Amino acid sequence: MTVEIKKCNIEDLQTLQEISKETFYDAFKDQNSTENMKAYLESAFSLNHLKKELTNISSQFFFVIFHNEIVGYLKLNTGDAQSEKMGDESLEIERIYLKGKVQKNGLGKLLINKAIDIAIESNKKKIWLGVWEKNENAIAFYQKMGFVQTGTHSFYMGDEEQLDFIMTKALI
Numbered sequence: 570m571t572v573e574i575k576k577c578n579i580e581d582l583q584t585l586q587e588i589s590k591e592t593f594y595d596a597f598k599d600q601n602s603t604e605n606m607k608a609y610l611e612s613a614f615s616l617n618h619l620k621k622e623l624t625n626i627s628s629q630f631f632f633v634i635f636h637n638e639i640v641g642y643l644k645l646n647t648g649d650a651q652s653e654k655m656g657d658e659s660l661e662i663e664r665i666y667l668k669g670k671v672q673k674n675g676l677g678k679l680l681i682n683k684a685i686d687i688a689i690e691s692n693k694k695k696i697w698l699g700v701w702e703k704n705e706n707a708i709a710f711y712q713k714m715g716f717v718q719t720g721t722h723s724f725y726m727g728d729e730e731q732l733d734f735i736m737t738k739a740l741i
């Protein structure tokens with residue numbers, strides 16, 4: 570298969586917004602109200618918000634390109650960009666999203682391995698992420714990739730508080 574992982578820069582802002590909205594909507598539309606989904610998409614993926622994230626030196630975005638089509642993306646955070654105070658020895662996978670038609674083809678594993686490579690190169694000791702307690706598919710995937718539950722935190726979808734499991738993979 571032809572697959573490439575490409576680091577995003579500011580010129581990718583518009584494309585990043587499109588893939589972010591599309592994949593988030595597809596993943597969660599069935600389990601959330603239209604109002605909460607709309608509110609979340611408009612705030613989390615506004616061009617202003619994404620621009621701040623793209624230009625934060627402690628965050629990195631990558632597109633996964635499969636047969637010349639951008640089919641998903643990865644967002645990594647270190648230091649203060651992490652959504653919890655996990656410290657300088659941790660790397661967060663904040664977002665890992667693929668279009669439905671390419672899931673279960675090994676691309677998720679490829680992106681996890683990309684995150685592991687970057688974490689090891691920058692001397693991190695663990696990788697962590699938050700996953701909605703109802704996202705059974707992703708939880709099973711992360712378990713397969715060697716992550717274990719180490720805590721919980723709250724996530725707001727519009728005005729609804731949801732519980733995320735924090736899952737961690739030690740690197741040493």
Ligand SMILES: CC(C)(COP(=O)(O)OP(=O)(O)OC[C@H]1O[C@@H](n2cnc3c(N)ncnc32)[C@H](O)[C@@H]1OP(=O)(O)O)[C@@H](O)C(=O)NCCC(=O)NCCS
Nearest residue numbers: 596665666667672673674675676677678706707709710713
């Ligand atoms: C979660 C997601 C990134 C996983 O990526 P993927 O490409 O579908 O997964 P892969 O094909 O790379 O799977 C890697 C391994 O995990 C296993 N796996 C994947 N999903 C699984 C599941 N639901 N149950 C059990 N094992 C699973 C695969 O069998 C594979 O095992 P192998 O290494 O023995 O072959 C992808 O499905 C996705 O984007 N989902 C929608 C968005 C989402 O929920 N993102 C996470 C938000 S926290």
